Amino acid sequence: MEAVLGQVEQLPALLAVSRSALVRDWDSLTLDRALEWARYFQHLHDRFRARPQLREALGRRLRRSQPYPPLGFPALGRCPQLLGLALLENRALPPAACRRLLRSLLRPPGTGSGPQPRGLELLARRKAAACLLALPRRPPPQPAGPEVRLQPEVRAEAELLLSRLREERQEGGETAGQRRWLGRVLEQLPQPRSFEVVAAALALLKRGPGTERAGDADRDRDTDRAGSSPDGYPASAAGDGCTAGPLLSWLLGDQERFSAFCLCLPCSHLAFLAGHYSQLSRSYLDLLTCWGSRLHYDPLQGRWVKSCPEEAEASWEELKERFSCLCQGSPLLKEQTQAALKLLRTRDGDFNVCGLSVWTDLLMEIGY
Structure with a gap:
């Protein structure tokens, strides 16, 4: 040895x-x-x-x-x-x-006349597919429901990232080393692309049965007979939780990074993720609370405005939309959001008069 x-x-x-x-x-x-x-x-x-x-x-x-x-x-x-x-x-x-x-x-040794794509052949095909996916095209329509439809190239990159994370988990890679590796990979992508890929990966782990692509359905039927996921790994909720762990750790480990992540993604996408990941929902509500606390009421304009207009934070309209999306999510997420807003209103004096508390006005605007 x-x-x-x-x-x-x-x-x-x-x-x-x-x-x-x-x-x-x-x-x-x-x-x-x-x-x-x-x-x-x-x-x-x-x-x-x-x-x-x-x-x-x-x-x-x-x-x-x-x-x-x-x-x-x-x-x-x-x-x-x-x-x-x-x-x-x-x-x-x-x-x-x-x-x-x-x-x-x-043509590696011993593959015969009809080898399965491996090695650089597989990498070349993936690169060619990525170039084709990147060609200009009409953006796909967004679904009306809470589910998220992903851009093809972002979805492809997210699936490759998940495949690598699952492989590392199967190999028993160390958690700290896995996080360092993930950080290096994501830092090579320009923002907001890295945020889009992470959000897509987290969404794919929690996707519903109606979101698979047409090609996935046949592949899933084949792999289900072997008790595996489409990526060839055992399908289990616990396994997906382990795969999501490094992504959430990278995302939530830096406050500025998480703030930029939330600012670049649509609020409907964030609400979908918050409804499936409790860690993310808590951090997201804390961030919205921080943004809301920095608004002040301008009596001349009759509305809430930013303390500093140049700050990269949510405006009153954006804050209202984000809380509205959370209240339209899962029953648990809706309950958590309303409870957080009511607690914040109570801390401000529990007044039901406009202009005294941003939390009172938010509850009135979203109808609670």
Whole structure:
């Protein structure tokens, strides 16, 4: 086992060399040897993924080498893809070696004449699909109900993110490491795209039976016979809760980030998420309370206005719409929202006169 650990410790070095100018001297034999090592590391991943102690030992050995970005046990399973992408992005790789690399990656050894899409072939298809989805088109109509219809490209990115999170959970990845990985991935997306992808992922975890795509229905029937979800993992509410945990931790772990998240999303979408995630609903109500407390009544205009017009916070009209959406949500969410507003009104003196308490006026505006 010590020999295997020593071999695994060489993975960061292999990836580092594949990104360096040293590959300009690689011939076909050297390239084949590097790809064989990558497939060997993938074999180790498949062999030890169901053995927690050995899996943890391999992960510790990888982390001890302190590469950047840091690697963990799941990287062994993706080693051919990591090595292939590094080499394809390296302009120092000779043309002959590059052609041989493409043939090796698109037709791995032993796949026969009709392989299933794997490796870079699958990545290339996903990239092509993402480019097609990004073409200009008419935006889809929004449903009238509380359910959220997602843009195709945002939904595709959210499904890939959920698939990776489920894979990390299956591999027994550490919670702290998972959060760091998730943070790095989401920080690579521009805002508000990262917020849209997180919101879409959380919505997909709680989607109702009527929101599946037409193509999903047939796939779901096939996978249900095996007792798995469409992503190939065991379907369970507990599993989805574990998948949502890192997303919520990233979102709620920074007040400015959560505030920006709430400002960029439609209030109907936020109400849908608040109705399914108690952590998010509590934080959302606290944020709305903070925004409302910063409004003051202008007797000349006869309405509530921001203390500072330049502040990136909700106006009176936006605040009213957000509370109205929450009151149109699930019975529990409606009850929580009304209780919060009534408590705030009581703290302000429990007056039923307009202009004295923003909470009194909100309750009167939304009809309670």
